[in-house]
Amino acid sequence: MDITPWLAQLRKGAAELTVLSVIADGGECYGLQILERANVGGDIVSDGALYPLLSRLEKEGKLSARWVLEEGPHPRKYYRLTDQGAALVPVMIQAWTDFRQAMTRIVEKTR
């Protein structure tokens, strides 16, 4: 049974909270760092999904970004949470926790 499309939708739904949580937890970080931290427990966010998402979150005012030119061999764009983003993360985490508990109750009944 192919559940790949469903799995992709599940990951897309989780990507925003994952990225915001990673930045809330790890402080200012750049794309590759976010990817490594987000995917430490499994494939949650792909490279190609991350960058448009970061761009959108920056435009929506949830993240701010700055370029650092001197640090490594390549310029890196670092992201951090804005006040709006920082206020949003605990609300999203609470909503996620409620959703997960509700799903667990339903899914474990049918096991």
Place this chain on the structure above:
Amino acid sequence: MNASPATLDPRADYLRRLEWALRPLPGPDRGAIVAEISSHLAERFAGPGATTAAIVATLGEPDDLARAYVEDSELSGALHRAAPGHLLATILSRATRSITAFVVGLGAVILYVLGLSFVAVAVLKPIAPRNVGLWLGPHTFDFGILGSPPGVTREALGLWILPLSAACAVLCYLAAGVLMKRGARALLRRPSRRPAA
């Protein structure tokens, strides 16, 4: 002289194709995106065992990656400009790829047509009072502009149809705006086609 595909630097080729596909975006946005993806590619290619195929597999083809940026930008821009026509055009442009866009776009078009019909009723009532109105009877319910109004039933609203039609037109206009904004936000959260998360 053009370089053959075999001699092209894969990183430069990817960025060139990405920049081309990003051309609907303003120049500064395009430059910032290409710079960030260039930095990402440099980091990935510097890693152990990096191959072009593996990197493109996770980043997506340049066209797909660009489309994700462009679609988000178009929808965000249309949302923030608050121009209903622009927002409707942006939603309809995605209607063939997304059921949500199709339903929202169709709903908004129906609401706008309905709103315009109410405007027409309000405008034509003073010009052709006998042909515009609400006719109610035991087996009759006619509202709007009729070439031959039913003779046996009386028109029920008179000039009250003017404010009533104007209010209905405004309600249709506002409802279409709310529908499109909610739809656009849903589309931003759930893009129609982009690299897998």
